Amino acid sequence: MPDILALIPAVSPAVLFGSVGLAGQLVWPLFKQRRQMLTAQFCIASCYAAQYALLGQWSGTGVCAIGASQTLIALAAGDRPWLRHMGLGFLPVVWLVTALTWSGLASALAMTACCLIMIGRMQDDTLRMRAVMLCASPFGIGYDLVVGALPGLMGALLSAGIGAAALRREWRTRQAALPAAA
Secondary structure, three states: OOOHHHHOOOOOHHHHHHHHHHHHHHHHHHOOOHHHHHHHHHHHHHHHHHHHHHOOOHHHHHHHHHHHHHHHHHHHHOOOHHHHHHHHHHHHHHHHHHHHOOOOHHHHHHHHHHHHHHHHHOOOOHHHHHHHHHHHHHHHHHHHHHHOOHHHHHHHHHHHHHHHHHHHHHHHHHHHHHHHHO
8 A cells, every 4th residue: 555645745845835825815805804804914924934935035034024023013003003003113124124135126026015015904994904905916926926936926816806806895885885874
C-alpha cells in the first residue's frame, strides 16, 4: 500500500501562507461588522507578511507586518476616535521601512497599497472603509504581479471584485434607507 502522504504534492511554506491569506481575502469583504473585517485583515496581513518573507520580498514583508500591527490597534481602539487615529503614526513607519528595503516599483506599489489600507482601517464607517480599501486594490495587484506572488495576486483580484460588490450592496442599502428616514 503506497504511503498516502507521498501522494500529496509538496507545498512550499510561501504558497501555504499565501493560500491562507488568499482565503482570508475572499471572505473579509463579506463581513458586515467592522470588528469582523479587521480581525480577518489581521490574519491576512500576517499570512502575507510570512509569504513575502519566504519569497525574500522585504518591502512587502515589512508593510504587511506594520499593517498587521496597525490592525491590532484599530481593533483595540473600537469606538474611540483618538485611539483609532493613532494609526496615522504608522504611515511614517511604512515610508521608512519602504526606504530601507527599496526595490523600485515593487516597493512603491507595496507602500501605496499599505498606506491606503491603513487609512481605510481608521474609518469608523464601513462604507468609507470599503471604498478606501478598494482604492488600494490596483496597487496590491500591481505588487503581486511584479514580485510573482500568485496566491496574493489571485486574492487581490478576487477580493477587489468581492469588495466592489460589497461596496455596491452597502451603498444601495443606504440609499434605500434614505427615503424611509425622511
